[in-house]
Amino acid sequence: MTTVRDSRDFSPQLRAAMVSELRSMGAITSDRVAQAVAAVPRHLFVPGQPLEAVYAADHALVIKRDPDGAATSSLSSAHIQSVMLEQAEIVPGMRVLEIGSGGYNAALIAELVGETGEVVSIDIDPEITERARACLDSAGYERVKVVVGDAEHGVPGEDAFDRIVVTAGAWDIPPAWRTQLTARGRLIVPLRLKGVTRTIAFEADGEGLASVSYLLSGFVPMQGDGQHHERVLAVGDDESWGLRVDEGAPDFDAAGLRAALVHTRVERWSGAAFDLPDELELFLLTRGGPHMVMLHARQALVEQGVFAPSALRGVPVLVSDDGSFAYRIKRENPDVGGFESGVIAHGPAAGQVADEYVDLLRHWARDHPRRGAATIGYIPTGGPTEHAVEGIPKRHGTVAITWC
Structure with a gap:
C-alpha cells in the first residue's frame, strides 16, 4: 500500500x-x-x-x-x-x-x-x-x-x-x-x-x-x-474461556462452571427468527437480570467443538446458582425466514436454564424485533427516585432500560 x-x-x-x-x-x-x-x-x-x-x-x-x-x-x-x-x-x-x-x-x-x-x-x-x-x-x-x-x-x-x-x-x-x-x-x-x-x-x-x-x-x-476496569472471571484453567462481569454482578463460582461444562450439553430451539443481533444482545443482557453476563471463549475451544462459534466474540450467557449455564446459538431455518435462535446449556440444571433462556428469545421475537425498542434512562445518585429504580448500578447513578 x-x-x-x-x-x-x-x-x-x-x-x-x-x-x-x-x-x-x-x-x-x-x-x-x-x-x-x-x-x-x-x-x-x-x-x-x-x-x-x-x-x-x-x-x-x-x-x-x-x-x-x-x-x-x-x-x-x-x-x-x-x-x-x-x-x-x-x-x-x-x-x-x-x-x-x-x-x-x-x-x-x-x-x-x-x-x-x-x-x-x-x-x-x-x-x-x-x-x-x-x-x-x-x-x-x-x-x-x-x-x-x-x-x-x-x-x-x-x-x-x-x-x-x-x-x-x-x-x-x-x-x-x-x-x-x-x-x-x-x-x-x-x-x-x-x-x-x-x-x-x-x-x-x-x-x-x-x-x-x-x-x-x-x-x-x-x-x-x-476510568473503569472491567472484571473478567477466568473459568478455564488456561484462561481459554471466562465471563466478563460488571460491578454488582453475583460472585460466580469458576469451579462450578468448569464442572458444568463436563455435563452433556442440552440444545433447545426457540422457533423464533434470529434477527438484529445487537438489539437482541442488549435485550438479553438487560432483561436477563444480574445472572446474565457475557461469555467469551478462545478460537481453539470453538474449533474443538467445546463452544459454539457465538462464544468467540462474546455472547450473553445465563448462569444459575449451581453453575449451570446457557448461551445463544443460531441455525439456518427457512421456515422462520432465515436463521432461528436457540440455546446450548450445560450443567445439572441445564434443562431449566435453557428453558428460561428460550423464553427470553421468544419474548424478544414476539414483542421487540426492531431497532430502537428500548428507552435507556439515567437516574443520578441522590435523586428522589433513585431507590425506586431497578437497573444497572453505576458510580454516579443507575442505568434503567425499558422495552416497548
Missing part, C-alpha cells in the same frame, strides 16, 4: 467517494453532515497514513498506544463519527464540547456550528491535545479551542454546552457532564453496559436523562478519574 505524502490533489474526490459510501451505509442521513464530511481533509489529521486507509468509511486508525500495546487514542471510523453527528443534530450557532481529542471530529463539529458557534475539545493527554492543535491549525480550524484536562470534572470556566459529544468509552456519566449541559441540550456518549458499548444520545428528563437514540459501537476506554 503506497503512502501519498501530498494528497491535496486527490482528497476532494476521496472525500466525495467516502460521503457517497457513508450515505449508502445509512451513516449519513442529512445534507449538513454530508457537507461537513466532504469539507474536512481527513488525511491532515493522520499524516503519513495510506490514503486508502484514511478514507475507508469503516476503518479506524490508532494514534497512540500504551506500553502494553493497547490503544489509548484513535481516529474513529468515519462511519461511527458520522452516525454520532447525526445523533447530535448540531445546528449553526451551538456551543459544543468534545470529550476526547483527535482533531478531525472537532473539525467536523466546527463545520456544523459555523462561524457563530463554538467548539471546545478536551483530552487528559497533553501529547494528544498538542497533536490535535497542530492538526487543526494545519487544516484551517484555528477557532476550535483545545484544552488539557480530565473531562470527568467538566471544563472549568466554560459556560454550559448545547451538545456534549464523548469520543471515548465511558463506564458512567459524571455529574459534571449533566450540569454543564444546557436545559435543552443533548449528550452523546458511548456507554459501557454489562460488557458491551452503546453510543446513546441522551436528553434531560426530569432529574435524569432519557435516550432519544442508541447504536452499537466500540471506543478506546476513558482515562483519568472516570
Whole structure:
C-alpha cells in the first residue's frame, strides 16, 4: 500500500467517494453532515497514513498506544463519527464540547456550528491535545479551542454546552457532564453496559436523562478519574474461556462452571427468527437480570467443538446458582425466514436454564424485533427516585432500560 505524502490533489474526490459510501451505509442521513464530511481533509489529521486507509468509511486508525500495546487514542471510523453527528443534530450557532481529542471530529463539529458557534475539545493527554492543535491549525480550524484536562470534572470556566459529544468509552456519566449541559441540550456518549458499548444520545428528563437514540459501537476506554476496569472471571484453567462481569454482578463460582461444562450439553430451539443481533444482545443482557453476563471463549475451544462459534466474540450467557449455564446459538431455518435462535446449556440444571433462556428469545421475537425498542434512562445518585429504580448500578447513578 503506497503512502501519498501530498494528497491535496486527490482528497476532494476521496472525500466525495467516502460521503457517497457513508450515505449508502445509512451513516449519513442529512445534507449538513454530508457537507461537513466532504469539507474536512481527513488525511491532515493522520499524516503519513495510506490514503486508502484514511478514507475507508469503516476503518479506524490508532494514534497512540500504551506500553502494553493497547490503544489509548484513535481516529474513529468515519462511519461511527458520522452516525454520532447525526445523533447530535448540531445546528449553526451551538456551543459544543468534545470529550476526547483527535482533531478531525472537532473539525467536523466546527463545520456544523459555523462561524457563530463554538467548539471546545478536551483530552487528559497533553501529547494528544498538542497533536490535535497542530492538526487543526494545519487544516484551517484555528477557532476550535483545545484544552488539557480530565473531562470527568467538566471544563472549568466554560459556560454550559448545547451538545456534549464523548469520543471515548465511558463506564458512567459524571455529574459534571449533566450540569454543564444546557436545559435543552443533548449528550452523546458511548456507554459501557454489562460488557458491551452503546453510543446513546441522551436528553434531560426530569432529574435524569432519557435516550432519544442508541447504536452499537466500540471506543478506546476513558482515562483519568472516570476510568473503569472491567472484571473478567477466568473459568478455564488456561484462561481459554471466562465471563466478563460488571460491578454488582453475583460472585460466580469458576469451579462450578468448569464442572458444568463436563455435563452433556442440552440444545433447545426457540422457533423464533434470529434477527438484529445487537438489539437482541442488549435485550438479553438487560432483561436477563444480574445472572446474565457475557461469555467469551478462545478460537481453539470453538474449533474443538467445546463452544459454539457465538462464544468467540462474546455472547450473553445465563448462569444459575449451581453453575449451570446457557448461551445463544443460531441455525439456518427457512421456515422462520432465515436463521432461528436457540440455546446450548450445560450443567445439572441445564434443562431449566435453557428453558428460561428460550423464553427470553421468544419474548424478544414476539414483542421487540426492531431497532430502537428500548428507552435507556439515567437516574443520578441522590435523586428522589433513585431507590425506586431497578437497573444497572453505576458510580454516579443507575442505568434503567425499558422495552416497548
